[in-house]
Amino acid sequence: MNNLKTSNAFVFNAEIDANYLNSLYGDDFVYLQEVFETVLVDYQSLTDNIEYSYSSGNLNALRSAVHKIKPVFGFVGLTAVQQQCQQFEQICGTVSSPDHLSGDFETLKNKIFHSKQLIEEEKKKLEIFNSNCS
């Protein structure tokens, strides 16, 4: 994971893989801001789906819900969280009930919650950055 910045003097949070974002969007920070905004619009329903699938004990639905949110983290450069989702999906395939996932689920849930805050902060930074550039 990168600790810093990419070109044009925008400094990403240390948890965001700036090089990866650069490979997707280049220096188009206006579009990147749109990406962060779009992700936040869908974020709640995606996480609600995960919570509901877990609480209802539906293992397949839980795996599918985590699978669905997984690429979202890639789009905002949180590649480590994307990888964590991938690992959770794989664990889902090895157990017979969500009851066996409680520890892993709590870890993932906390990470997803934390990620939302991080995405919101980065979106605000991008808004300021882009308004200063225009």
Next chain:
Amino acid sequence: MSLSCIIVEDLQVAANYLRNCCEKSGQVEVRGHFSNVTDALSFLNSNTVDLIFLDVEMPGANGFELLDQIAFSPKVILTTAKQEYAYNAFQYNVSDYLMKPFTYQRFMEALQKIQPSKETISTNSASDHIYIKTDGKLIRLNNDSILYIESMGDYVKFVTIDGKKYITHNTIKNLEEKVSKQHFLKVHRSYIVNLHKIDDMRENLLFIKGNEIPVSKANKADVFRRLNIV
């Protein structure tokens, strides 16, 4: 623009990104974005496109169910990362997988794979034969010698009456336009059959010299029209 497409994807950020890639390429016109199979099917019942960017796991029906129900054979690029879809992807003549998120360069590589192959077959649809390019040579196949043609991803297999199989780089979609309409009919997205060689039909299966050929729901009415039913 040389290709028309639709995007079937329920993740908005992914659909927007894909649309952006299409516009940037200047090669693909996006004619619609649908977040579920039902809406996409509704559009495709009255429109055709060259290409579908298709997510597999969506609420309700999955992406492959869409392909089962459309009456034509567009190119398909899956936007999913799941390895377990590999077998289905082969069956459905999927051109490529794009693992979300993908780079623009990777997107362009996928586009390059779907350019139609036009040099591997030579025919006139009114002719009694075709030439196919296989193993570095042109081979003449009389229409009467061909039992059926089967899709194999980016290749097709010609199965002939003497039991031989010839594989060439081509697509069912391309062949559908080139082979003799008198002899041949597409009965499934992966099959074109020689109408003169059909032995019998049961439910959604045609039997040709011991070979079972599936008939899709979308093509079944055409099959009935073309068979000489008394």
